[in-house]
Amino acid sequence: MTRLLVLLLLSFHALGAWASSLDITISGGTEAASPIAVIPFGWAGSGEPTQFNLGEIIAADLERSGRFRTLEEKDMISRPQRAEQVEFRDWRALAMDHLVIGEVTGSGPDAYQASMTLFDVYRAEPMLSFQLPFSARTQRAAAHHLADLIYEKLTGEPGAFNTKVAYVTSTTSAEGKRIALQVADSDGYGPQTIVASAEPLMSPAWSPDGRRIAYVSFEKGEPSIYVQELANGQRRKLTAYPGINGAPAWSPDGSKLAMTLSKDGNPDIFVLDVSSGSLSKITNHYAIDTEPSWSPDGRSLVFTSDRGGRQQLYLVSASGGEPRRLTFEGQSNARGSFSPDGKSLVLETQTSNGYGIGLLDIASSRLRVLSNGGFDESPSFAPNGRMIIYATKAGSGGKGELAAVSVDGRVKQQLKLQAGDVREPAWSPKAK
Numbered sequence: 001m002t003r004l005l006v007l008l009l010l011s012f013h014a015l016g017a018w019a020s021s022l023d024i025t026i027s028g029g030t031e032a033a034s035p036i037a038v039i040p041f042g043w044a045g046s047g048e049p050t051q052f053n054l055g056e057i058i059a060a061d062l063e064r065s066g067r068f069r070t071l072e073e074k075d076m077i078s079r080p081q082r083a084e085q086v087e088f089r090d091w092r093a094l095a096m097d098h099l100v101i102g103e104v105t106g107s108g109p110d111a112y113q114a115s116m117t118l119f120d121v122y123r124a125e126p127m128l129s130f131q132l133p134f135s136a137r138t139q140r141a142a143a144h145h146l147a148d149l150i151y152e153k154l155t156g157e158p159g160a161f162n163t164k165v166a167y168v169t170s171t172t173s174a175e176g177k178r179i180a181l182q183v184a185d186s187d188g189y190g191p192q193t194i195v196a197s198a199e200p201l202m203s204p205a206w207s208p209d210g211r212r213i214a215y216v217s218f219e220k221g222e223p224s225i226y227v228q229e230l231a232n233g234q235r236r237k238l239t240a241y242p243g244i245n246g247a248p249a250w251s252p253d254g255s256k257l258a259m260t261l262s263k264d265g266n267p268d269i270f271v272l273d274v275s276s277g278s279l280s281k282i283t284n285h286y287a288i289d290t291e292p293s294w295s296p297d298g299r300s301l302v303f304t305s306d307r308g309g310r311q312q313l314y315l316v317s318a319s320g321g322e323p324r325r326l327t328f329e330g331q332s333n334a335r336g337s338f339s340p341d342g343k344s345l346v347l348e349t350q351t352s353n354g355y356g357i358g359l360l361d362i363a364s365s366r367l368r369v370l371s372n373g374g375f376d377e378s379p380s381f382a383p384n385g386r387m388i389i390y391a392t393k394a395g396s397g398g399k400g401e402l403a404a405v406s407v408d409g410r411v412k413q414q415l416k417l418q419a420g421d422v423r424e425p426a427w428s429p430k431a432k
Contacts, residue, residue, distance in 0.1 A: 033069040034154065036062060037091055038100040040073065041114065042081035045106030050139050054114055055102055057143035058150065060187065061161040065151065065386070066411030071096060083117060088124040096121050100150060110135050116146050118153060128153045140189060141431070160382040161186055164428035165389060166194070166204040166213055167402065171420040181215055183230070186382075186427070188415060194228060195235070204426045205248050205257075213426075214238070214248035214257060225259060227274070238272060247291045251298050251318075258282070258292035258301055258318075269303050271318065282320045293337040294318070302326065302345060304334040313347060313360075327360060329367040335378065336360070339407075340385040348377050357390050359407060370409045378423060383430045387411075391423045 038059035043049035062068040077090040081103045091099050102116035111133065118128040130149055134142035141162055148159030163186045171178050179201045184191040195201065199218035206213055207227075214227045223245045228235035239245045243262035250257060257272045269282040269292045283289045287307035294301060298318060305314050305323070311332040314323040326345070327333040336347040342362075349358035349367065354374030360367045370388065375398070379390040386407060393400045400422045402415035 033067060034098070035071070035094075035096050036068045036098040036100065036154075037071040037076065037094065037096045038062065039076065039079050039081070039102070041101075041116075042079075042103035044081075044103045045112070047106060050104055050112060050136065052139055052143065054104060054116075054139065054143040054146065055100070057140060057187075058100065058116075058147040061144060061147035061159075062151065064187065064413065065159075065161075066406055066413075067151070067155060083126065086119065088119075088121055091121045098127075098154065102146075107133070112136075112139070114142055114146065116149075118150050140185060144185070144187075145431075157386065158384045158430065160384040160386065160427075160430065162431045163383060164206075164210070164431075165402075165425055166206065166428065167391075167422050167425040168201050168204065169420045169422050170400075181213070183213075183428075194230065194233075195226075202424065203247050204424060205250055206426055206428045207250050208252055208254045208429055210429045210431060214250065216246050216248070225257070227257075238274070238277075243267075244290075249292050249294060249301075251294050252296055253298060258294060260290040260292070269301060269316070271301075280320070282316060282318070283323065289314075291335050295338050296340060296342040302336045302338065304336070311350075313345065326362070326365070327367065328365065330358070333358065333360075333367075337379070337381065339381055340383060344407075346379040346381055346388050348379065357388060357405065359388075368409065370405045370407075371403070371412075373403075376403070378425060380425055380427045382427050389415075389425045389427050391425055393421075 038055050040053045041055040059070045063070045080086045080101050099119040099121050104112055104114050107113050114132045116130050117126050120127050132142050144162035147161045151159035164183050165186055166183045169180045169182055178196055180196040181194045181201050181204055182191045183194055197219045202216040204213050204215045212227050212229055216223050217226055224240040225238045225245045225248050226235050227238055241261055241263035244260055244267050246260045248257045248259045259270055260267050261270045267288045267290055268284055269289050271280045271282055285307055287305050289303055289305045291304040292301045300315055301318055302313055302315050304311050311334045312325055313327045313333050313336040314325050316323040331350040334348045336345040345360040347358050348355050353372050355376055356372035357370045357376050357379045358367050359370055373392045375393045377391050379388050381388055387404050389404045391400055392403045402422055402425050404413040
């Protein structure tokens with residue numbers, strides 16, 4: 001099998017390998033966003049304050065969710081840091097529903113503590129108070145954690161700000177092309193390179209505990225599946241069979257990886273026990289079966305197959321058996337993955353305009369198109385199921401970027417890049 005054919009099959013419909021750092025901006029929103037004022041946190045310690053103001057990060061997180069409309073700092077009448085300093089009439093005059101205040105104190109060398117309070121402005125009472133220790137290294141994570149607490153208190157749903165996003169970048173310089181697997185905070189801050197190569201890197205997949213990433217590497221000329229520990233960089237080659245080794249997907253308990261292998265002559269779905277190395281063949285068909293993804297209960301796999309003539313999604317038991325076709329709308333559908341509650345699938349759908357991101361309600365088989373940019377691919381759910389991140393580009397020769405859309409389609413975001421092209425984003429599970 002030629003290297004080109006392997007690349008085509010791993011990408012399946014081959015939308016092209018496309019960052020450096022990311023800058024997330026909201027390009028759409030919802031009129032129902034709740035008004036909230038997040039005061040920049042005060043500094044009550046001795047010495048130099050922390051590098052980042054936690055209140056500013058919290059405000060940006062809440063605004064980015066599309067569920068809240070935050071007050072700009074220039075419009076704030078006052079900047080209270082403690083409960084006794086709050087004048088609720090000021091915030092009622094600004095039509096704010098909620099108010100967040102806080103301050104940071106130093107508690108030792110490289111040791112800090114944040115105190116945060118969320119108020120109901122019209123009831124003039126606190127809804128949530130929280131104290132959180134952190135270090136200089138974890139200050140942004142601390143802010144994201146506080147934003148998650150506020151989001152959950154006000155919406156009744158878990159937040160997803162204290163998470164990561166993995167993606168593949170491609171840059172070209174005088175030294176040649178450089179492909180890198182990078183990981184950044186969910187707001188695009190602090191991208192770190194996990195592995196880099198002159199050869200393609202593909203299909204990053206987070207383990208359920210968020211400590212490992214499985215991916216496909218061509219660094220020795222043929223595709224192999226690796227698993228890499230994020231904490232120490234140690235990695236392990238899991239498969240290097242002849243032909244395709246692609247599309248790894250972790251089981252919900254982290255003990256297995258579903259994948260596409262063509263070692264028997266045709267691309268089929270297999271499940272590998274990570275610790276023992278035992279391999280089970282799940283599908284056995286002359287068509288191309290690829291891009292497996294687990295159901296949240298670990299009992300089923302959804303995968304892409306052209307066994308019906310065009311790419312569609314099929315559901316099969318994780319122990320094998322006869323697959324059942326799930327998608328019928330659209331010219332073709334591919335790369336499906338389950339929502340955290342297992343009730344829907346996000347997928348790539350082909351329309352008359354090209355490729356867009358769709359959401360399939362499994363019970364009703366109803367498919368809604370959430371984006372229709374023509375070159376939208378690789379959708380990945382946030383761990384709370386509220387947002388979907390995906391790769392997009394303007395035209396067949398355009399620059400690859402990331403975008404996000406809410407599951408109701410009302411909130412849209414563009415994730416701006418400083419340089420390079422990006423593809424295959426994968427949203428991490430919630431930080432433990």
